[in-house]
Amino acid sequence: MAAIFLGGGLGALARVGLTQIFPAQNGTFPWAIFAINVAGAFILGYAITYLQQDRSDPTIPRAFVGIGFCGAFTTFSTMQLQLFEMLKLHDYGTAVAYIAASLIFGYAAVLAAGTLANAQVKR
Numbered sequence: 001m002a003a004i005f006l007g008g009g010l011g012a013l014a015r016v017g018l019t020q021i022f023p024a025q026n027g028t029f030p031w032a033i034f035a036i037n038v039a040g041a042f043i044l045g046y047a048i049t050y051l052q053q054d055r056s057d058p059t060i061p062r063a064f065v066g067i068g069f070c071g072a073f074t075t076f077s078t079m080q081l082q083l084f085e086m087l088k089l090h091d092y093g094t095a096v097a098y099i100a101a102s103l104i105f106g107y108a109a110v111l112a113a114g115t116l117a118n119a120q121v122k123r
Contacts, residue, residue, distance in 0.1 A: 003060045007068020015073050029094055030082045033075060034102060040074035041106040045113030053121045 015036055022032035047065040051058035079102060086095035 003064035004068040004071075007064040007070075008072040009068075011069035011072030011074075014069075015075060019078075024082060026085060027089055027091060027094075029098060030079075033078050033082060034098065034105075037074045037076075037079060037102060038105045038109050040070045042109035042113045043073075044070045045110035046117045049114040049117035050121060053118070 018036055019032050022035075024030040024032060044066055047070075048062065051062050051065075079098075083095050083098060086092075086098065
């Protein structure tokens, strides 16, 4: 529980800090949340792949990174709210681009992170 609490606190602070530095403007592509979600996918993909191959017990690091940090850092609900706002403003092109880019780049981040973690474990 402490690992989840600490990771979640750090992840939430990182997300809030980044969204305050790079606030989303109505009618524009929400770059901060997009970058946060893709970075979170990369971090999660790397950590889980690496920890699955580690010989020690991965329970605490997995809870810290996966459930805590990435759970609080990434934000599916904010992404949905931003999509709702885009659709309300009839900005369908940006909404479709946001959905597609989030899925494509998120998956690519997990794939790249897993490949990198596997390569490092084999060394």
